[in-house]
Amino acid sequence: MALIAIIDDDPDILDTSSLVLNSKGFKIITANNPDDGYKIVKENAPDLIILDVMLNEPDDGFFLAQKFRKEKIDTPIIMYTSVSKAIGMEFGINELVPVNEFVEKPISPAELIKKVETLLKKKGENK
Amino acid sequence: MESDRTKNVLIVDDERALCQGTKRLLEDEGYCVSTAENGSEGISLGTCVEYDIALIDLKMPDINGLKVLTEILKAHPNTVCIVATGYASYETAIEATKIGAFSYIPKPFTSEELLRLLNQAEYKREILIEKAKWTKEREERLLEVAFEKTRLNTIINSISDGLLVINKNSEAVLFNPSLLKFLELDNIKIEERIIDRLHPELSNLINKVFSASKKEKKSYSAQIELKADNQLYVEATCSPVVNHDGEIAGIVVVLKDITNLKKIELLKSQFVSMVSHELKAPLAAVNGYLQLLSDKSFLITEEQKQSFILKSQKRIDGLLKMINDLLDLSRIELKKIRREIENLDLTELIKSAIELFQLNLKAKNISVTFNAKSNMPKLKGDREEIGRLFTNLIGNAIKYNCENGFIKITMEYLSHFIVVAIQDGGIGMKPEEKKKLFHEFFRAKNELTKDISGTGLGLSIVKHIVDSYSGKIEVESEYKVGTIIKIFLPAFEKN
Numbered sequence: 255m256a257l258i259a260i261i262d263d264d265p266d267i268l269d270t271s272s273l274v275l276n277s278k279g280f281k282i283i284t285a286n287n288p289d290d291g292y293k294i295v296k297e298n299a300p301d302l303i304i305l306d307v308m309l310n311e312p313d314d315g316f317f318l319a320q321k322f323r324k325e326k327i328d329t330p331i332i333m334y335t336s337v338s339k340a341i342g343m344e345f346g347i348n349e350l351v352p353v354n355e356f357v358e359k360p361i362s363p364a365e366l367i368k369k370v371e372t373l374l375k376k377k378g379e380n381k
Numbered sequence: 382m383e384s385d386r387t388k389n390v391l392i393v394d395d396e397r398a399l400c401q402g403t404k405r406l407l408e409d410e411g412y413c414v415s416t417a418e419n420g421s422e423g424i425s426l427g428t429c430v431e432y433d434i435a436l437i438d439l440k441m442p443d444i445n446g447l448k449v450l451t452e453i454l455k456a457h458p459n460t461v462c463i464v465a466t467g468y469a470s471y472e473t474a475i476e477a478t479k480i481g482a483f484s485y486i487p488k489p490f491t492s493e494e495l496l497r498l499l500n501q502a503e504y505k506r507e508i509l510i511e512k513a514k515w516t517k518e519r520e521e522r523l524l525e526v527a528f529e530k531t532r533l534n535t536i537i538n539s540i541s542d543g544l545l546v547i548n549k550n551s552e553a554v555l556f557n558p559s560l561l562k563f564l565e566l567d568n569i570k571i572e573e574r575i576i577d578r579l580h581p582e583l584s585n586l587i588n589k590v591f592s593a594s595k596k597e598k599k600s601y602s603a604q605i606e607l608k609a610d611n612q613l614y615v616e617a618t619c620s621p622v623v624n625h626d627g628e629i630a631g632i633v634v635v636l637k638d639i640t641n642l643k644k645i646e647l648l649k650s651q652f653v654s655m656v657s658h659e660l661k662a663p664l665a666a667v668n669g670y671l672q673l674l675s676d677k678s679f680l681i682t683e684e685q686k687q688s689f690i691l692k693s694q695k696r697i698d699g700l701l702k703m704i705n706d707l708l709d710l711s712r713i714e715l716k717k718i719r720r721e722i723e724n725l726d727l728t729e730l731i732k733s734a735i736e737l738f739q740l741n742l743k744a745k746n747i748s749v750t751f752n753a754k755s756n757m758p759k760l761k762g763d764r765e766e767i768g769r770l771f772t773n774l775i776g777n778a779i780k781y782n783c784e785n786g787f788i789k790i791t792m793e794y795l796s797h798f799i800v801v802a803i804q805d806g807g808i809g810m811k812p813e814e815k816k817k818l819f820h821e822f823f824r825a826k827n828e829l830t831k832d833i834s835g836t837g838l839g840l841s842i843v844k845h846i847v848d849s850y851s852g853k854i855e856v857e858s859e860y861k862v863g864t865i866i867k868i869f870l871p872a873f874e875k876n
Contacts, residue, residue: 270669274673359661361668
């Protein structure tokens with residue numbers, strides 16, 4: 255079964271996201287800061303990464319995503335966002351935001367599962 | 382009135398008998414008469430005092446009457462001069478009128494002839510005086526207008542807003558130094574076509590007023606970033622100047638510096654986005670748990686259920702605390718206006734703050750010492766605010782302390798400041814964490830703090846309070862060793 259890394263500084267979000275994805279049979283590893291997040295991705299080579307925009311610093315999520323891409327880690331990334339839309343900052347997927355999908359908090363389990371499954375399926379087809 | 386006043390008449394004649402006779406005649410008629418019996422005396426009298434009327438004999442042994450006439454008129458142009466002349470000197474009489482004599486009277490003359498002439502002279506004198514008055518008034522008004530103009534220029538040149546007036550051909554008509562400063566121009570020539578040298582957004586705004594002016598005359602405003610990176614932001618207002626035909630004659634452009642407003646706006650929107658993020662995070666977490674609890678498709682044990690409910694409650698509690706802290710922050714801002722200032726005994730205040738935390742201190746087995754110098758001055762302050770200041774600081778000292786740790790509080794009076802130092806033997810801070818200590822919502826995130834809850838607003842509140850009392854805060858901290866926070870509050874010496 256696919257391995258998913260979730261990197262978010264909110265332990266409750268890690269808890270619930272893990273449980274939701276676990277229930278679909280995915281294996282989960284978690285980290286609550288950028289350094290540990292980088293480490294678990296390097297060490298475990300997950301099939302998918304879920305990354306929060308704001309970790310210790312407001313843009314930590316972006317920087318981490320850029321770092322993965324720079325190191326040719328092209329694992330699909332889902333980015334968790336919270337207030338982007340509310341303050342008029344619509345993130346688009348581009349070079350600076352090298353992610354594959356966004357999920358707005360609060361997270362709907364159905365939406366999360368659907369996006370995870372779609373990305374993993376796409377990944378399987380590309381191989 | 383002028384005509385009611387006794388008229389002064391000067392008679393200059395070398396014939397003494399005639400002189401005296403005329404004097405008596407005129408005095409009988411109510412004139413006030415002076416006499417001079419030769420030319421030089423006539424000049425000295427007539428130039429010294431302004432007579433209403435002078436009667437001058439042309440033929441005198443020492444100085445010619447024409448010379449006397451010239452001198453008197455030079456000194457007092459409004460003295461009405463009549464020359465008296467014998468039959469032989471008509472030509473001289475004509476010359477005298479050319480110089481400025483009002484009239485001449487042939488000698489010998491009858492009293493009627495003289496009085497009639499003096500009557501006319503009196504009338505002439507009144508006209509002259511009236512004229513002089515008007516001339517003077519006109520000159521004064523011109524001066525006033527000139528003064529008004531310089532005053533207006535001074536005002537225009539002194540205002541901090543940039544001002545530019547252009548005519549309908551977009552040529553500069555008037556501008557002030559602030560405008561040059563805003564637009565970074567060395568100079569503008571009057572009647573130079575200025576519109577091409579302006580910031581494109583400003584030219585657009587001006588053109589908008591011109592093109593709209595056919596339909597309606599109204600002002601247009603825009604906020605223009607004249608220097609990038611928020612260095613200079615102006616609000617430009619362009620208003621049409623309409624002439625008496627209702628046609629547009631030109632445009633008045635006013636540039637107002639709003640750089641600081643923009644900076645505040647940016648800070649405010651950053652704060653709002655921080656607040657919304659911080660408020661949304663616990664809601665998102667609780668929402669996550671509720672989804673798991675309500676969705677039957679997730680298999681959850683009874684134990685997990687209980688833990689989800691507890692965790693949700695914890696997040697909701699945190700959210701409530703945060704909202705209360707935010708309310709406190711805004712209350713401090715408002716409180717600056719309506720504080721209840723009293724003389725506060727800080728020793729007593731700090732003791733009661735420590736008392737408040739007895740349970741927390743016992744739970745972690747933390748020891749507290751408090752040493753205050755005796756004879757401390759009272760602090761003029763609001764009890765609630767200063768109390769909040771110390772409960773926040775002592776609360777932090779407990780929260781970020783170790784089991785069996787210590788807290789040491791000292792208070793002394795140092796050159797106009799009450800200095801309170803709160804030292805803990807707790808987890809301390811890394812240098813980069815210390816830098817952000819007073820930022821709203823900042824909370825040090827490391828392996829030692831991960832189990833400590835908080836809103837990230839406690840020290841912001843402390844800083845707000847200390848700042849509003851013109852005090853200062855010093856922080857010394859070493860990671861895993863502890864922190865000392867020193868609060869300086871201005872106070873008057875006890876006397």
